[in-house]
Amino acid sequence: MKSLKMFAVLMAMVLLFSSHAVRAEAPALKVGQPAPDFSLPDQDGKTRKLVDFRGQWLALYFYVKDDTPGCTEQACKFRDDIGELKDLGARVVGVSVDDAESHASFAKKYNLPFPLLADSKGEMAARYGSLRGDGSMAKRNTFLIDPEGRIARIYLSASTSRNSAQVIEDLKKLKGS
Structure with a gap:
């Protein structure tokens, strides 16, 4: 009887944890499908929505945490390449689960000229x-979204040092330049 109760408790725990893991994983996104909508505050408290970027390319990058070495490198590469990205008709938006206050400090410290969305939930x-x-953290993935709001490229486990350059290369190919 005692072992049956322990088995029931163990099974309940397995079900609880496995259902949590399933909820955390969304179906894999695919190139060509509409990008999931969003509406979140940036580091300045301004609400940003996917529709705000309609008519232009959007490099939407998810990063782990503000002011950590890899995330700083990735953000600064996008910052350094912002002129070329703008010339290609693209905007850049970073997203992490840090709050807007943390984003504001990070953006100010590194002079980041693009929005950082606070996806605290x-x-x-x-x-x-x-x-x-x-x-507790986002994965380092980047999505290149076309002017119609469709996913054009997906970069899973994006390279902190090469992500911005990869986006630029793909933009040039996609635009035929």
């Missing part, structure tokens, strides 16, 4: 399949 990251299993 991890809901947007989950919709983009970019939330780590425990929900």
